[in-house]
Amino acid sequence: MGATAAIDEDERLRTVATYEVVSDVPDTTFDDVACVAAEIGDAPIALVTLLDRTLQWNKGRVGTALTEIPRDASFCAFTIEQGGHPLVVDDASQDARFSRLPWVLEHKVLFYAGVPVRAPNGALIGTVCVLDKFARTISRDQLHALRALAREVIAQLELRRTNAKLARALERKDEVSQFLAHELNGMVTTVGAGVALASRAPALGAELRAVLTDVQATVRRAALVTRDFLDVALGDEGQLRPHLTLASAEALMNHVLVEARLLLLDESNTDRIVPHAAAGDETIATDAELAARIALNYLRNALKYAPPSSAIALSIAACEDASFELRVGDTGPGIAAGERETIFGTFERIARDDDAHVRTSSGLGLAFCRVASAALGGRVWVEANAQGGSDFVLRIPDLRASATRMLAALPTSARRSPAST
Secondary structure, three states, rough: OOOOOOOOOHHHHHHHHHHHOOOOOOHHHHHHHHHHHHHOOOOOOOEEEEEOOOOEEEEEEEEEOOOEEEEOOOOHHHHHOOOOEEEEEEEEEHOOOOOOOHHHHHOOOOEEEEEEEOOOOEEEEEEEEEOOOOOOOOOOHHHHHHHHHHHHHHHHHHHHHHHHHHHHOOOOOHHHHHHHHHHHHHHHHHHHHHHHHHHHOOOOOOOHHHHHHHHHHHHHHHHHHHHHHHHHHHHOOOOOOOOEEEEEEEHHHHHHHHHHHOOOOOOHHHHHHHEEEEEOOOOOOOOHHHHHHHHHHHHHHHHHHHHOOOEEEEEEOOOOOOHHHHHEEEEOOOOOOOOHHHHHHOOOOOOOOOOOOOOOOOHHHHHHHHHHHHOOEEEEEEEEOOOOOOOEEEEEEEOOOHHHHHHHHHHHHOOOOOOHH
């Protein structure tokens, strides 16, 4: 079967090759996608496929042990050659295009529904499809959900390609920050968007919707880790620049709580957070987003490692030296004095084995807190509290004077006040 004039086959093959996954090696990630596709299509067989010049590689599969088949003996070749539209075959035995395929003659498959997997450059590199041994059809909602899964497949492939590039780029440290900024963050966002769309498909049952909700939570965590890693790399090179606005303690607290509701939904019950912001007219020039992200890392640790029913204290107060102090206090197992300095190091981990907890650090979240506080002209530390747990503290100064000095050094046409940034 030749590619139609609308498809540049050479470009398509080059795109397939860039993902470096064309082989018969099993892949549990795509097996999981095939499992979801089978549930959506109510079909005994489901595949995630990639097509090279001569073969269809079944990268994810349910209901068949076939890892590859000749391209000219596959339904999926027709799917990608018809220009990006879904292919639905109600009864292959009655369709001259498919009635002689091995799927039909040997495996007794009659029904096929497949949607193409489209790369960012537009190339159709494979499919997500379902097959059945009974003649039947598929609903528009089911096809819509399969399309969402196809977007998830390409997002996963893009992430893998990005990670492969990252592994090579790590040998060239100066390129890592720029690479992550343009690639990795975008890929995580794409995955999240694809899963969110799939989770809204009307054809999904309650159990499958719960699975996709868990995947969304994982994607949110991946997005936070990715962003922290990028900013740690920038901060270690002195390139993390704050964007200053004027904020009161109350406004900063509101910012933290809004972010917590959006980004900590997968953590323990956020209703445990007990906020207190000192009233007053004092404001400081700071980067409220960076400060809020430090608070989120503190809150995530507290929610994860403190006793499940315990309250997490979150306070922000103005200090006499025109700085603000943010504290997150828990009633967890505490941190030994000798470890309170090292905990903020990059990739540092602290483990506690006790009856209730194993306290660990990813090595990125608290490292981000260190570099972000430095970018804000402040500092972070941890201390024991009266409840036997830990208080994680952020002290940030008013950067108005620093901003004024920087503005004075700029040409008049380039100046903006801290409140306008």
